[in-house]
Amino acid sequence: MICHIENIGSIDLSKPLDISLAITNDANQVNAFHIPSAQIKPLQAGDFIGSVAEGGPVNCYNVSFNPHGNGTHTECVGHISQQHQSVNVEVKEYSGTAILISVELVPQSNGNRLITLDAIKQKLRETIINPWAIVIRSLPNNISKKTELYSGNNPGYFEPEATEWLRAQGFKHLLTDLPSVDKEEDEGKLLAHHAWWDYPNTNGEGRSITELIYVPDTIIDGNYFLQLHIASMESDASPSRPLLFDII
DSSP: OEEEETTTEEEETTOOEEOOOOOOOOTTOOBOTTOOOOEEEEOEETTEESOGGGTOSSOOEEEEOOTTTSSOEEEOGGGTSTTOOOHHHHOOOOEEEEEEEEEEOEEOTTSOEEEOHHHHHHHOOSOOSSOSEEEEEEESOOGGGGTOBOTTSOOOEEOHHHHHHHHHTTOOEEEESSSOSSOSSSTTOOHHHHHHHTTTTSOOTTOEEEESOOOOTTSOSEEEEEEEEEOOOSSSEEEEEEEEEEOO
16 A cells, blocks of 8 residues: 655555564563563463463463563653653654664763764755654664573663754654663663753653664665554553655
8 A cells, every 4th residue: 555645745554664573472572671471371270270382372472571671662751750651642643753763872982882962963964854763773683682691791872962863853762773772880860861851841742752663774764654653551661663665
């Protein structure tokens, strides 16, 4: 199905580019922040078992997970606010233009690796048109990102100045393949999160952060149309499935 979007172009809704990592029962599932692995198991209640393979009449599985460490997730300002707002309420727009850029992680003398403001600016030299969402693929882009065990390994993160600048450009949604825009252990400062949401000066203004995506090398840098699908959950974060579409 071809959909024409005024002032943007046309997209083929039958050809989505999925950049999400699913919550799975696989032992090799991606994991971060020492969060237990997700578990998907048949419900057992008395003589009932929710598995056709094990003799039950239907498949009925319990799912246990934490969105912040078990796959692609989208979070709102409730992640850092006292009010613990719901992403289901705070995120009000789900479709719009997106720009994809690939940015090298810059090694620091202390062993940290950063997405820096300078590196982002080098990739956004031209005027930003319709700055609704930005998707940042970190380099190197190893396929191991799909199964990486990030806990305790000090993965890359963003300079606070970078998320502050992106907010100032008007972006509403930031998507990254890193487990967090902030350093794994930073004494709870979460400076890049605070800079993105300008919290507590504002209450987030509907912006979101999506982490733990994976953008294959076959998807080239450039402009796309984004659909940001999130589960209807009353929590600060939700499992999500961002889909990119080529703009024809």
